Amino acid sequence: MLFWLPQVLTPAECEQIVAALRSGQFQDGKSSAGNLGRNRKANEELDFRFPAKPELDRTVMAALARNQTLDAAARPKSITRPIYSRYGVGMHYGMHMDAAVMGKQDRMRIDLSMTIFLSDPDSYEGGELSLETEFGVKTAKLPMGDAVLYPTIYYHEVKPILRGERLAAVLWIQSLVKDPHQRNLLYELSQIADTRNREAPDAADTKQLIKVHMNLLRMWAEN
Incomplete structure (x- = not known):
């Protein structure tokens, strides 16, 4: 991308x-x-x-x-x-x-x-x-x-x-994320999560979206 x-x-x-x-x-x-x-x-x-x-x-x-x-x-x-x-x-x-x-x-x-x-x-x-x-x-x-x-x-x-x-x-x-496809997915997730967090920060699906984004970054990030 x-x-x-x-x-x-x-x-x-x-x-x-x-x-x-x-x-x-x-x-x-x-x-x-x-x-x-x-x-x-x-x-x-x-x-x-x-x-x-x-x-x-x-x-x-x-x-x-x-x-x-x-x-x-x-x-x-x-x-x-x-x-x-x-x-x-x-x-x-x-x-x-x-x-x-x-x-x-x-x-x-x-x-x-x-x-x-x-x-x-x-x-x-x-x-x-x-x-x-x-x-x-x-x-x-x-x-x-x-x-x-x-x-x-x-x-x-x-x-x-x-x-x-x-x-x-x-x-x-x-x-930190070597694979370009993984980086692109994380970027797209971050944009969706940021938008949802502005619109409904306390909603259950917002929390779930942020959780998925953070855990994928944790999974794919390298030292």
């Missing part, structure tokens, strides 16, 4: 991040690509040694922590620090798969990928995120501050930039 998460970052947070990126040091994005994707990648990424990066990361991670939809959809156990990418005219990232495991010492299984869009979609042409899903090709080119969340089981690409510049923050998530 793909999730569109509106306003993960507020307009003020986006302005702060973009202003910092304007003065940032960028490097060839191939440096963070795996062997299978390196030749398909043509973009730039903020140097991890850039002095302002820790503050940018804190802003993004705080925004993720307060997002209830992300919590319900992803059930995060661990989230990587953001990579801030820049695509100018002619840049792209060809069809590829994200790594299944990341990290050299603290190894982390990757269950979900997230792109937070940092540019006004009208300010650039091209640059769509395109995913090959079981329901056909899906594309995302979202408003500034919005994010797309998707399971890391799909081939995907960033289409070439034809005009302007595309800025984004990308992150990866290890979920």
Whole structure:
């Protein structure tokens, strides 16, 4: 399941991040690509040694922590620090798969990928995120501050930039619930349970629904 998460970052947070990126040091994005994707990648990424990066990361991670939809959809156990990418005219990232495991010492299984869009979609042409899903090709080119969340089981690409510049923050998530179908069921149950709890918090079926939801999460969650 793909999730569109509106306003993960507020307009003020986006302005702060973009202003910092304007003065940032960028490097060839191939440096963070795996062997299978390196030749398909043509973009730039903020140097991890850039002095302002820790503050940018804190802003993004705080925004993720307060997002209830992300919590319900992803059930995060661990989230990587953001990579801030820049695509100018002619840049792209060809069809590829994200790594299944990341990290050299603290190894982390990757269950979900997230792109937070940092540019006004009208300010650039091209640059769509395109995913090959079981329901056909899906594309995302979202408003500034919005994010797309998707399971890391799909081939995907960033289409070439034809005009302007595309800025984004990308992150990866290890979920407490490994199986994507189980995560989707838990998300749907959480939405129904929340609605029912608002309408009739003391009803017997509300209590039963919450009980089923919590016990399934307990059954499927991994340490």
